[in-house]
Amino acid sequence: MKIFLLVISYLVYAAFWGRFISHAFIWCKGTRQFRTGPLHISGVSLSLCLVTAIDLLFFRRLFNENKVLWIGSWTFHVSFILVILRHLNYFFYPVPSCITHIQPFGLVAGYILPVSLFYLLAFRIAGRKKYFSYHNFFLLGMVLLISLSGLLMRMFFSPNLVDVKSFMLGILTFRPDLLPDSSLFFIHFSLVLLLVPFLPLHIFAAPVVTMESGRREAGLRMVIHDK
Amino acid sequence: MTNKNSKFKKNKSPFSKGLTPLQLIELDACTQCGECLKYCPVQEVTGNLAVSPPEKIRMFREFIKATEGLKAKLFNPKDIDRKLLEEFTKAVYECTTCGACSQNCTVGIFTQRLWPMLRKEMVRRGLGPVGTQAEMPGVIKKTGNPYNKPPEDRFKTWFPDDVKVYEKADIAYYAGCTGAYEAQPMVRGDIQVLNAIGEQFTMLPPEEEVCCGFPLFITGQHDMLEDLTRRLVGAYKAKGVKVLLCSCPCCVNIMARDWPVFYGKELPFKIRHITQFVADAIKHGRLHFKRGLKERIIYHDPCYLSRGVGVIDEPRAVLRSIPGIGLLEFERHGLNSRCCGAGGAARKVFHENAVAIGRLTIDEAVDKGADRLVLSCPACYVKVNEAMQGHKKQIKIVDIMELVAEIIKDKNTEFNSQESK
């Protein structure tokens, strides 16, 4: 089982990067014609940087569109990132101080995450007549299961954290260690492995597009207006 | 010749070729949130989810994945079901390319540019365009316009006799095919207003003022675009033109955004929409309204004028300067305006959609209590007029320059006008 999980972990990890790199190749292959010329793209100014930063950090575009969805989506993304950062704890020895400092925030985020996921799922189900993405639904469900299993471990069925850490470090250092004796951990870890191949590429692509859209919108007044 | 075998191979060939790197990233950036659907006019009248932005993006992503993804690289590209490709083609052509989804995308995907490029790919694969759109290149080659009308008649029926066109001038006016053949009151208005301003202007002879290329561009048929652009740009350059004026938002769009690409460098003149020129003339006292119009009017922003090139304030400035006028706004206006249904060269092929969308605009204008619906696009002008035929709600429809021309011309007009105080 130990070796099996280990092999699967590496395969999943390799598949994730393989998928990303193959997509990056596709992105680069695009035609050079019709790249919007400098005429219609605003230069980089302080105000543009500020707007872009707000766009990226606070999902301004989503906020403008739908505040009900924004609350759930923003809370989900922030708590998800904090939980991931908190988990870096298990991948480092010694643990860098920045990760130590994040722990309390990550802990709180661990409680908020499933709440935001329930909220988003309810939102999706309520609005399913308009447009329903099964892929998104599946992803939300997976993350919810992962976060609930994590929460259960945190609150009631804590595995031996030393075992967890040496298992994770074992994976990282190619020196496999014993799988912690906790079925909940096994479920939690397997679900994460299952999730990775399905991670949407918009986590990489959307920030690029949002940044570019800020420049494009700022440049709209330059298309046929005097500069 | 396309035999079964070559079609088979074609369905396996890459889909990413005609898109820019940014557009390929945009396809992956869609979160499938579905927020843009509430702004899509085609959704409003058909509810057809296949036409929705996330669905079109998802399908195209699947095509790329099947032919160029990791699995396709490691094993073999999948042959995509031809029926699926045909369904996608219909969906991408049913869209009006209005760009409302782009404006409201939670990520910021520039769909107003993306859809025409996806159409281009379907043309490359022999699946697009749809219906009569396929005849356009041949017709334009023969007549210089997509309506198969005699080139020598281009200005005949509408050009005012009393207006002088100069051989050479700093300013040139381009009427455009839709205005010249299908929305004559609009282009006549343009000329009358230009004449009233008193600025000398030039035009190309009717046979030389060929299509700007927009109908070909928007239907993904790009083969003739370079030639058309070079012909027009060369002809205006020879006349020493510094500013090219046009009232059609679609023409203005391709001239400003794409002509430099097809021409290979920056254009030797500026492109301006007629409302920019007229608003400036009013501001600097070169055009006065001696009388006004006591009416409530509502102005509709054409998608390719507002979202396309950012001309939003100037038409309003022109209308506000008419004494007595009360300017109303649609719920969705400016950058967020709703398409009139005519966009994307879909108005002839998906006529019913276009009429139904046009009626949404008419209904809102009537419900707001407007006396008149003011447009500033020849395609909107034709389609909204068509949509009004047989519709229970009726409103007077006028083009912005047609309205201005009527107000500035002699006192005995048929307009319900009053002397300005």
Ligand code: SF4
């Ligand atoms: S461009 Fe307009 S018609 Fe086409 S999908 Fe977007 S909103 Fe709908």
Ligand code: SF4
């Ligand atoms: S709003 Fe943008 S990201 Fe969301 S579904 Fe529409 S196109 Fe995709």
